[in-house]
Amino acid sequence: MVSDDAGSSSIIVYNVINPITGKSVAPPPLRHSRRARIGFIYRFNDNGVNDHKKQQVSYRVMRIPEFKGKSTKFKVDIFSSDTGKWSKSVVLCPQGFWLGIFTFVGVSHNGLLFWWSLNEWLVGFDPYTSKCCRVFDKLVELEPSRVERLGACHGALRICQLLGYPYNFAHPKLRVWELKDYDKGGKWCLEHEVYFNQMVSKKSPWLTKYITNRILYVVVLAYLPYDRDIVYVKIQNKVVSCNMKRNLLEVACDIPLTHLFYNGCNVFNFVLPCWPTSIPSSPL
Incomplete structure (x- = not known):
């Protein structure tokens, strides 16, 4: 995930890039939000197909615009690769969520996007359902x-x-x-x-x-x-x-x-896939 200001302070453009192929997809531009938190997550839609190469990838980009203090209800923007559009949702978090200063990037784990909250909770969101699904104690x-x-x-x-x-x-x-x-x-x-x-x-x-x-x-x-x-x-x-x-x-x-x-602050982990180990040819 990278972003560019598209020549205007009121508009921001995000790009989803595949570092291996160099190809990118640009979701529609959004209104600029200062210090917004961004997360990226994907899933494979197998549709009953066992061949991994034929499975389709579905991904979501979740953006949390900055808000002050702790909140149990806040707005998010979610981009769906299935529709090619952004949608707005309201997320409920009964324990309260407080945007951390140094936790800008959401971490994908077990099908959820996690952020660290300043009230010392670890909070997991599901961008596919717009719900707060997991909260771990401080x-x-x-x-x-x-x-x-x-x-x-x-x-x-x-x-x-x-x-x-x-x-x-x-x-x-x-x-x-x-x-x-x-x-x-x-x-x-x-x-x-x-x-x-x-x-x-x-x-x-x-x-x-x-x-x-x-x-x-x-x-x-x-x-x-x-x-x-x-x-x-x-x-x-x-x-x-x-x-x-x-x-x-x-x-x-x-x-x-x-x-x-x-x-x-804005660091995404990218892990290169393991390549198959080459088997030396027989000298015979």
Whole structure:
């Protein structure tokens, strides 16, 4: 999902892009909404067909326009690939939903789109029915500060929190929780707790020196979907791989200097499909 202002501050155009083929689809433009939250989810409509290649993909784009404070009822925009149109719906959430500052992108998991609420609930919506379907209790151990990143790893939802500078001038540390027992009400378990000043970088000595400072600004970008020990963070306009088990940091790539990525809020995970393992031919 990418967006463009279409030459006017009152109109915004979204594009659904397939990074593998490079093809894109542009839903009809919408009225611009400042700091709207966006989520993307898809399903396969098999229509009784067992051949995966012949199954049709149906997807939804859900946009939550910004509203202030906690609300039990709010409006959303939903684009359906089946109709090619946007529709407006009112979502009811009895527990209350409060838009988080750093949780812009909805996370697709188990057929729902999840967002973290500022009242410390994890809320799941179904864009196919416009309903609030799942709410998971808040973490008792969660510090009264922002949640940096909601995501998924190894088929489980995760949240993380950065503590320390600039909040209380202590060495920054990263905590990662994972949601266990999804089908039994959910239970948050602490998976990692690491201090950045205890990490090293074998290939980038400047990075080892930089992270020993208390004045350190880090943004969590994403979890590595197939490795529970690795997250990607943003440090000094670079994407850095952070191995929380080995206390190892390595630069993955540079980030283009653009204001649209300045804080890493609008990050979608994209996982390349596994290619079949080639079988060597027989020498005979």
